[in-house]
Structure formats: structure tokens, C-alpha cells
Amino acid sequence: MLDPVERSHPLQDSPRKRSRTSKSMEPPESPTNSWIAIEPPASGPRPPQAQDPYTPPPTNPPPSLYPPTFGEAQFDIVLRRQRTRPIGGGGLKLTAIPSRFLNLSNDFEFSGWGTVSHLDLAPDDLGRGEETLQGIRRSRVLGQFMASALAGNDILGGVFYTLPAVVGVASVYSPISLLVAALTLFLWRPVMEELGSALPISGAPYTYLLNVSSKSLALVGAALLLLDFAATAVVSAATAATYLAGEVSLPFPPFVGAILVLVIFTLISLSGLKESARIAFAVLALHGVTMMVLLTASAVHWGRHGNSRLKDNWIAGQASSAPRIATQIFYGVCIGMLGLTGFECTPAYTASIKQGRYPLVLRNLHLSAMFLNVITMLFVFAVLPLDVIVNGANLLSVLAEVAAGRWLRTWAVVDAVVVLCGGVLTGILSACELLERLAHDRVLPAAFLKSLPLTGSPHVAIISFVVFSGVLYASSGASLAIMSKMFSLVWLTVMMLFPLSALLLKFNRGRLPRTSVTSLSVIFFTIAVALAISVGNIVIDPTTVGYFAIYFIAIIILFSACQNKGLFVRLFYWAYDQSPVMQTWSWTRPWSERLAKLMRRMRRQPVCILCKTDEINHLFQMVLYVRQNEETACLKLVHFYDEDEGLPSEMEANWKILDEAFPEMTVDLILVKSTFSPVNVAALAHRLQIPRSLMFMSCPGPNFLHSVADFGTRIICL
Structure with a gap:
């Protein structure tokens, strides 16, 4: 199960999980430079111990005269952020930045706070992952x-x-x-x-x-x-x-014959022939x-x-x-x-x-x-x-x-028609595979994944491609x-x-x-x-x-329009916001709420990042890639870890920074106690119901034990 965990602040954990930045920037223990004297205003009397700026301060100086250490300042900041973050997640991560929408609400631009969870892969998930991996290998x-x-x-x-x-x-x-x-x-x-x-x-x-x-x-x-x-x-x-047309007298021009060939093989493709x-x-x-x-x-x-x-x-x-x-x-x-x-x-x-x-x-x-x-x-x-x-x-x-x-000429013509018609079928099926891949990657609408109940053929993709091919041929004047x-x-x-x-x-x-x-x-x-x-x-x-x-x-x-459809909807929303006259019309008043619901629905599909390290710059680049290339408001950071090695010391702290830095996305951290392998990644995809095409990872090195083809994920950074 997903086990939500919320800690008061990371500095209260065991020494192994303390922030490396905090330890590296803490002042040394030497009494000669542990504190730096603050010079009071010129009009006031100067304290005796501060006359020489290099004179060490007393052992127990008044706390009001000296700044806190970096560790103490970080401690206070973490406590303040913990008080503002809802314990169970949720709520809107609203900011004080002015909105571009002057008359309408911009709440749809914000998401709820994320949570950190521990996940154990169930035997059923592992079985489905192994089945997926075996299917990949059987296809070779x-x-x-x-x-x-x-x-x-x-x-x-x-x-x-x-x-x-x-x-x-x-x-x-x-x-x-x-x-x-x-x-x-x-x-x-x-x-x-x-x-x-x-x-x-x-x-x-x-x-x-x-x-x-x-x-x-x-x-x-x-x-x-x-x-x-x-x-x-x-x-x-x-x-x-x-x-x-060069061998027999056809009752129609050659371009009509080409169209008939396209139509015939469209019907063959719709019949489910692969x-x-x-x-x-x-x-x-x-x-x-x-x-x-x-x-x-x-x-x-x-x-x-x-x-x-x-x-x-x-x-x-x-x-x-x-x-x-x-x-x-x-x-x-x-x-x-x-x-x-x-x-x-x-x-x-x-x-x-x-x-x-x-x-x-x-x-x-x-x-x-x-x-x-x-x-x-x-x-x-x-x-x-x-x-x-x-x-x-x-x-x-x-x-x-x-x-x-003549006999060989007839044979050659038959061979030409068979081979060339095979090329037509290859073009249709190849295009359908491409369109389905684009639909899986959320570039094209999900309608391209629909299939006929009897034949299982992707009828939307087939018909769309053949229509496009017909328009292409007609625009050339039917010129071969x-x-x-x-x-x-x-x-x-x-x-x-x-x-x-x-x-x-x-x-x-x-x-x-x-x-x-x-x-x-x-x-x-x-x-x-x-x-x-x-x-x-x-x-x-x-x-x-x-x-x-x-x-x-x-x-x-x-x-581009399909990939950035949320941007176009937002432009309509902005145009409606900038037109006070339209907002007074009774038949346009529901537009704002409908457009906002539409944008929320388009960003509902979750996306998963498989992160290996807790370095904030690396995590930031991966999250930034998702923000620039995918329309989503639901991001899952997943880290596979070994129980003996434990978790990276700053993983949870840096996750909270990312969750705060991207208010338009709910960034959840999921910690999986297992090895990073194709089987476990496929099992995770089944558990989270996220397609592997929407799971991203960093580039593996030369000593990586697995093939990237077995993962089925996308590589998004070095």
C-alpha cells in the first residue's frame, strides 16, 4: 500500500539523513571565529569587548547581538514551511504572483501539495511486470x-x-x-x-x-x-x-484506378488484416x-x-x-x-x-x-x-x-501490381503504428486508439491517413x-x-x-x-x-496544436477574460467554468520520473523537462532504494523544494524498496496505472546491466 509519511523537518532525523549542505556550511568550533561581532550604531556607546574587531567575544554572548548560524536559520525556515504545508497534502499552492487574468479566477493554474509515500510492489504487480517483460522479449x-x-x-x-x-x-x-x-x-x-x-x-x-x-x-x-x-x-x-492502364484498357483514367487501390486497401486494413x-x-x-x-x-x-x-x-x-x-x-x-x-x-x-x-x-x-x-x-x-x-x-x-x-510481360505486370499494392498496405499500417504511438504519447487525441469491435483495426487512424493521402494526391493534380x-x-x-x-x-x-x-x-x-x-x-x-x-x-x-492544446484553451480563456462585454451576455457566462474544467481534465494524466539521485539540480532539470514537454498537473517522483543503503540524505527535503517551486503541478514522492530493473518498472507502471511511455529516466551509463528497450521508458537527460 501507499503509506503516507510526513516528517516535522529533516533536521530531526538520524545523522545519516542530515542535509549535506547544512553540515558543510556550519561554522567551525574554534572559539576565535565562532561569532562575528556586530558593530552598534556610531551614536551609541561602544561595548568594551567590541572595540577590537579581532577580539574574541565572551563565551556566552547576548543572542540579540549576533546572527544565528546557518543551521539555526535553516531550521527555522523548514519549520515555517512545514507549518504552511497541509499534513495530508491537497489544498492549492497559491502564490502572491499577479495573475494575467484580471476578471476571472486563475485557480486552475495551481495544484495541490504533494505527499511522500512508501510503496511495496505486490506479487500481482510483479507478475504483471514479468509478463510484460517476457512479451517484449518474445516479440524479438x-x-x-x-x-x-x-x-x-x-x-x-x-x-x-x-x-x-x-x-x-x-x-x-x-x-x-x-x-x-x-x-x-x-x-x-x-x-x-x-x-x-x-x-x-x-x-x-x-x-x-x-x-x-x-x-x-x-x-x-x-x-x-x-x-x-x-x-x-x-x-x-x-x-x-x-x-x-498500360496493359489493359481501363474504363476510367489511371488516377481513378489509384484512388480505387487506396479504397480497396483501406477496406482490407479495416477488415483487420495485419x-x-x-x-x-x-x-x-x-x-x-x-x-x-x-x-x-x-x-x-x-x-x-x-x-x-x-x-x-x-x-x-x-x-x-x-x-x-x-x-x-x-x-x-x-x-x-x-x-x-x-x-x-x-x-x-x-x-x-x-x-x-x-x-x-x-x-x-x-x-x-x-x-x-x-x-x-x-x-x-x-x-x-x-x-x-x-x-x-x-x-x-x-x-x-x-x-x-508476351508471357513474361504479363508475369511482370502481375508482379508489379502485387508488390506495389503491398507497398500501399505497408504505408497504411506503418502510418497507423505512428499515429497510435503519437496517441500514446498524448500528442494526438485518444480517439486514434479506438478500434472496431469485430476486427480490432484502428479505424480512426486508418481513415484519417487514407483521407490525407487522397488529398495529397489530388493537390498534385494526380500527377505521378x-x-x-x-x-x-x-x-x-x-x-x-x-x-x-x-x-x-x-x-x-x-x-x-x-x-x-x-x-x-x-x-x-x-x-x-x-x-x-x-x-x-x-x-x-x-x-x-x-x-x-x-x-x-x-x-x-x-x-503542435494537439501537443499544446491546453495553451490554446488558455488563450480562449484569456480572450474571454479580456472582453467584459462578452461576460455580460447570459449565454457566455458558463464559458469560464467550462474552460477551467476542460484545462483541469487535460492535465489529469499523471507522469512519472524515475530518479536515481537526490541532487536538486538534476531533479529540477527533469521536472522542468516535464513542464516544457508534457501537459500534466500530476507528477510522481519515484526512487528505488535498497534497504541496506537506505535513502539519499536530501531526497525528501529536495522533493519539498520542487513541490513548492512548481505550484502548477502536484509533485508526489514515492519510495519503492526494491531494485531498479525492467520487471519492477513494469510492475510499478501496472500499480500506478501510468503507461511506460509516460515514465521518464536519466541516461544509463556504460556499466548498466539492462537494455533501455526492456524498460520502455523515455530518456530525458544525460
């Missing part, structure tokens, strides 16, 4: 090939819409551009490996930024991720519809077999007809000057990054990958994408004439027909070219978040254990490369940045 079931399949469908399926886009800007230099684009991932792989070893948690890069920086910067990452998932779904659906590793592996296996047959047929055709086609295309597509060649290759690299989209999805399920397999997954995806994109583009120029390549949209289906016949260019820019921006997270990880969480370390030069060079390629995409089509900026700003405003 993906080997390198199954884990590669989840993101592999996006990466390897990008060949269908990447090749035509690259040919449009790089012409015959497209294979070179694709090779250079694929080589850039050698910069990102060590950066992502370090992040994955230090923070093996899902939801990256949003969760990376959430643990190494502020919540505001993490929301920027979440906005970019949401835009990336929407572009993935739209481009995959539009490309699938385009491939169908993408599993086995399904993804089966789809990827089909795609792999199809591409191997296509490449084999193309190689045989190339061997039979020789290099004449390749030479003719090279001569016809040559640029007029060396700068023009460099420009075309660079533009091809910028657009060729589309062929690597999906690589950013791998950290999103890091927690499900077996230990030590994450670097292998990155290697598999990287090398397979590099091989498939470059070799396929080379076969395109060796088999097809240049005018067909430049003007054709379904390059792979045309390549299949020329290399082997514009969406592909914007997709490339969004992907580059998301990929830029990884070196930025690594940089913040080194600076803000340098103590965090990790098995892989990347040099600062690699991180800065990766950021520079990402910036250069992003600028290249903007130069190719300046309108692309317009679409990107509009939707990015719109999502940021939406997330």
Missing part, C-alpha cells in the same frame, strides 16, 4: 531474412517507378546515377547501426529524437514520417494503376523470382544480339559537354534515391529483430537494392532502343516482352511525376534525421551503451550529402518543394 523473433522482407518490398518494388523517373533526367547515364545513389547508403549504414545499438526501440526516427532531444523536435520527425508514409502509399497506388513477416516474405520471394527470370532473359537477349543496341543508345544519348554530363548524372542521383525508399522503414521495427541481426538486415537491403537497380537499368539500355526508353512508362514490362515474349519527385525529397529529409539523431545522441546521451560507434566526420559528411541531393531535387523541379512545404507545415501545425 525476426531473423535477418524475415526482417529484410518487411522493408524489402518497398525498396525492391521501387524499381517500377524509379527507372522511368531517372531516365527522364539522366538519359544514358542512368546506370551510373543509380550506382552512385546506392553507394551513398554506405554512409547511412554505420549511422543507423549506432542508433540501433544504442536505442533498440521501434518507431524511429521519431523515437530516436524523442529520447535524445525535445518532444518538439521529435514531432518534426513524426510529421516527416507521416508525409513519407503517405507518399509511399500514393506513389505505389498510382504506379500500380499506371501499369494496369501484414506479417511471412506474407511479406512470400511477396518478396515472388518479386525476386520474377526479377531473376527477367534479368536472365535480358542477359540471354543481350548475348544473342551483342552490344550494338547499347552502343547506339550511348551515341544517341551523349551530352554535348562535360558539365552537361555531370549535371545529368547528378540529377539522376537525386531522382535515383527513389530506388532506396523503404530503407528508412527498417528502424521502425528494430525491437522485433533478433539481437545482432540489425546490421545484417541493413546490409541485405542495401546490396540487393544496389544490384537490382543498376543491373536492371543496364539491361534496359542493352535491349531497348533509346526512344522507347525515354517515352515509355512501363519499362520493365516492355523489357520483359522484348526479352522473352510530381508525387515521385516529392517522394524523393521527403525521403531524403527523413533520412537526414538519422545523422541528426546520431549527432544529438553523441552530445546529449554520450553515456548510453552501444556496440557500434560512428565518427563525427562520417555524420557531418552524411548530412552534407543529404543536403546536396535535396537541393538537387529542388533545382530539378522547384514546385516540388512547394508541395512538400505546404503539407509539412500543415502537419506541424496540427501536431
